[in-house]
Amino acid sequence: xxxxLLRVENLKTQFFTETGTxxxxxxxxxxxxxxEIVGLVGESGAGKSxxxxxxxxxxxxxxxxxxxxxxxxxETIFGLEEGPDGELRxxxxxxxPERMRREIRGNEIAVIFQDPMESLNPVxxxxxxxxxxxxxxxxxxxxxxxEEAIEMLREVxxxxxxxxxxxxxxxxxxxxxxxxxxxxxxxxEPNLIIADEPTTALDVTVEGQILDLVDDxxxxxxxxxxxxxxxxxxxxxxxxxxxVMYLGEIVEQAPxxxxxxxxxxxxxxxxxxxxxxxDRTVDELEPIEGMMPEAINPPSGCRFHPRCPDAxxxxxxxxxxxxxxxxxxxxxxxxxxxxxxxxxxxxDESPPIDxxxxxxxxxxxxxxxxxxE
Amino acid sequence: xxxxxxxxxxDGSGGGTENQYGWRYTISKxxxxxxxxWGLYVVCVVLFISAYTAIDSNLSVITFGRVSxxxxxxxxxxxxxxxxxxxxxxxxxxxxxxxxxxxSITHPLGTDPDGRDYLSRIVYGAQVSVSVGIFxxxxxxxxxxxxxxxxxxxxxxxxxxxxRSVEIVYAIPPLVLIIVFTVLISGGSPDIQFAIVGVxxxxxxxxxxxxxxxxxxxxxxxxIEAARASGVKDYNIILRHIxxxxxxxxxxxxxxxxxxxxxxxxxxxxxxxxxxxxxxDWGEMLxxxxxxxxxNIWLSIWPGLAILITIMGFNLLxxxxxxxxxxxxxx
Numbered sequence: 001x002x003x004x005l006l007r008v009e010n011l012k013t014q015f016f017t018e019t020g021t022x023x024x025x026x027x028x029x030x031x032x033x034x035x036e037i038v039g040l041v042g043e044s045g046a047g048k049s050x051x052x053x054x055x056x057x058x059x060x061x062x063x064x065x066x067x068x069x070x071x072x073x074x075e076t077i078f079g080l081e082e083g084p085d086g087e088l089r090x091x092x093x094x095x096x097p098e099r100m101r102r103e104i105r106g107n108e109i110a111v112i113f114q115d116p117m118e119s120l121n122p123v124x125x126x127x128x129x130x131x132x133x134x135x136x137x138x139x140x141x142x143x144x145x146x147e148e149a150i151e152m153l154r155e156v157x158x159x160x161x162x163x164x165x166x167x168x169x170x171x172x173x174x175x176x177x178x179x180x181x182x183x184x185x186x187x188x189e190p191n192l193i194i195a196d197e198p199t200t201a202l203d204v205t206v207e208g209q210i211l212d213l214v215d216d217x218x219x220x221x222x223x224x225x226x227x228x229x230x231x232x233x234x235x236x237x238x239x240x241x242x243x244v245m246y247l248g249e250i251v252e253q254a255p256x257x258x259x260x261x262x263x264x265x266x267x268x269x270x271x272x273x274x275x276x277x278x279d280r281t282v283d284e285l286e287p288i289e290g291m292m293p294e295a296i297n298p299p300s301g302c303r304f305h306p307r308c309p310d311a312x313x314x315x316x317x318x319x320x321x322x323x324x325x326x327x328x329x330x331x332x333x334x335x336x337x338x339x340x341x342x343x344x345x346x347x348d349e350s351p352p353i354d355x356x357x358x359x360x361x362x363x364x365x366x367x368x369x370x371x372x373e
Numbered sequence: 374x375x376x377x378x379x380x381x382x383x384d385g386s387g388g389g390t391e392n393q394y395g396w397r398y399t400i401s402k403x404x405x406x407x408x409x410x411w412g413l414y415v416v417c418v419v420l421f422i423s424a425y426t427a428i429d430s431n432l433s434v435i436t437f438g439r440v441s442x443x444x445x446x447x448x449x450x451x452x453x454x455x456x457x458x459x460x461x462x463x464x465x466x467x468x469x470x471x472x473x474x475x476x477s478i479t480h481p482l483g484t485d486p487d488g489r490d491y492l493s494r495i496v497y498g499a500q501v502s503v504s505v506g507i508f509x510x511x512x513x514x515x516x517x518x519x520x521x522x523x524x525x526x527x528x529x530x531x532x533x534x535x536x537r538s539v540e541i542v543y544a545i546p547p548l549v550l551i552i553v554f555t556v557l558i559s560g561g562s563p564d565i566q567f568a569i570v571g572v573x574x575x576x577x578x579x580x581x582x583x584x585x586x587x588x589x590x591x592x593x594x595x596x597i598e599a600a601r602a603s604g605v606k607d608y609n610i611i612l613r614h615i616x617x618x619x620x621x622x623x624x625x626x627x628x629x630x631x632x633x634x635x636x637x638x639x640x641x642x643x644x645x646x647x648x649x650x651x652x653x654d655w656g657e658m659l660x661x662x663x664x665x666x667x668x669n670i671w672l673s674i675w676p677g678l679a680i681l682i683t684i685m686g687f688n689l690l691x692x693x694x695x696x697x698x699x700x701x702x703x704x
Contacts, residue, residue: 119598
């Protein structure tokens with residue numbers, strides 16, 4: 001098997017706040033191959049955005065990447081080693097901040113942000129910003145850059161690109177702005193685009209158009225995508241492989257069809273049950289019980305156990321790391337649920353949890369003492 | 374007919390939604406406001422006079438040598454060289470203005486104790502006041518913007534160091550600070566340009582605080598994150614994305630600040646730390662005149678009026694711009 005475009009191993013990003021250390025991303029591993037759209041799915045607060053920003057090393061204080069390794073195309077974006085004094089230090093082959101800025105950001109990895117209303121600078125024309133971006137990352141100047149900018153606007157389906165080039169962001173609709181952002185991301189022909197919930201702020205018809213556009217462009221340019229979203233419908237639409245995140249961890253990792261038809265983790269299952277599906281008719285959708293706990297003090301054992309319908313006593317003790325439960329066309333299907341045979345920790349023999357789920361959540365997180373319910 | 378009505382419809386909708394921004398819109402808003410319009414008139418007159426006298430005095434210095442040769446101002450029968458002290462016997466000192474029984478039309482506002490034409494001195498004084506107002510404000514604006522933007526963007530220790538030192542400056546009474554700055558910069562021989570710089574520096578903290586508070590909200594915007602994610606250098610982010618988006622409040626403050634700096638520098642000149650004789654400066658003229666208050670009250674009234682009108686003009690205009698730029702206020 002060839003080396004993947006991006007390999008993330010055991011990435012840990014933490015925020016050191018006054019109330020404690022928030023383990024926003026706690027040891028995730030995944031790969032992105034060339035020309036592939038990889039989904040990163042989870043509820044709000046699961047650490048999806050932090051994970052994707054970590055890939056660009058754009059984590060602001062008080063946040064910090066504290067562990068793991070990110071390799072992009074043979075270059076080390078982040079890596080630690082043990083120094084002579086036993087302390088962890090940054091590896092020497094890690095890209096310097098300057099090279100990170102100049103070579104990786106924009107050129108190799110581009111980002112499309114969630115809110116198209118806020119992702120363009122309101123005081124400059126759309127064309128001006130696109131041109132600046134092209135001049136910054138490619139060897140084009142002046143008129144050539146402008147031509148390329150107009151060409152990109154046309155490429156993403158903006159009508160009259162010559163005229164709209166001179167307009168300001170507030171004169172564009174949300175969908176059009178998102179197209180501009182996609183044009184901006186594609187303008188430098190990066191190998192990888194991180195799309196951070198790019199269609200969440202759009203209405204459904206526009207979302208459909210944007211997804212079609214991305215599909216077309218992806219085919220044309222062969223760009224890889226990391227698609228961050230909470231919408232499994234979008235995932236089904238465009239992703240090749242999916243990583244489901246819960247509380248800073250990847251709980252399930254599978255090719256997209258496998259994930260939907262051979263769902264292995266109860267959390268993924270719960271997510272699927274909580275949304276309407278054309279292939280199923282139900283009277284009422286099932287929301288996932290409770291709230292996601294704080295990442296400051298995650299529950300012991302399996303982090304999902306306070307909300308898991310299948311949780312047993314062993315789940316409160318044993319923390320599962322994702323293990324391969326199946327292999328489809330050479331792609332592994334990993335799952336972090338003790339129910340799977342791969343774990344063999346006595347799930348079947350373990351007694352069920354008989355206490356109220358809320359009480360368990362409180363005891364597990366150790367921070368829910370003031371809960372009125 | 375149909376074309377006409379179509380274009381009307383187009384104009385109507387365009388006027389309502391499309392043209393609510395841009396400098397044209399701002400200017401038309403300012404002109405709609407009667408007081409702001411008067412402010413603009415006053416400012417235009419003062420600007421015109423100072424530009425005229427500046428060209429005039431510089432041209433005459435450059436091309437003809439100072440005093441004796443032809444100048445534009447001398448082409449106007451009412452104006453004389455404002456700095457030349459007439460030899461004894463040529464002109465009487467302390468002449469009253471023209472409407473007074475002893476006044477004469479050759480010196481409409483009378484003469485100062487040295488016999489110089491007071492109207493000429495008032496007119497030339499506009500130049501000093503305008504350059505004071507503009508340059509002091511610019512110094513404060515530039516310094517404050519840079520410090521505030523850098524502090525707000527980087528946050529943390531950079532923010533602490535910059536803003537704490539700015540606040541120390543802020544804690545000292547401004548006039549004391551300005552006098553100290555002016556004396557320090559001038560090395561003991563005060564003059565108007567040192568006063569300008571001193572006042573400018575003294576107002577850096579105000580501008581820095583305003584812009585920092587704006588930057589704190591602007592830096593959280595997605596387009597800043599997007600710029601960082603596309604590999605834009607920090608100083609480009611600050612210059613092109615942070616500052617333009619946090620600039621509106623300081624712009625408004627700066628237009629109001631022009632009047633304040635004119636007043637303060639006039640005060641400095643009055644105290645002897647600003648313009649020095651024989652420069653025709655309104656504050657300096659007040660200083661000279663206050664020894665002659667009882668014998669010739671007009672010597673104090675004219676420069677006082679000039680200062681009053683100029684500052685009022687700048688303030689009215691500033692208020693008008695503030696209202697025009699504020700989307701909340703709409704009549």
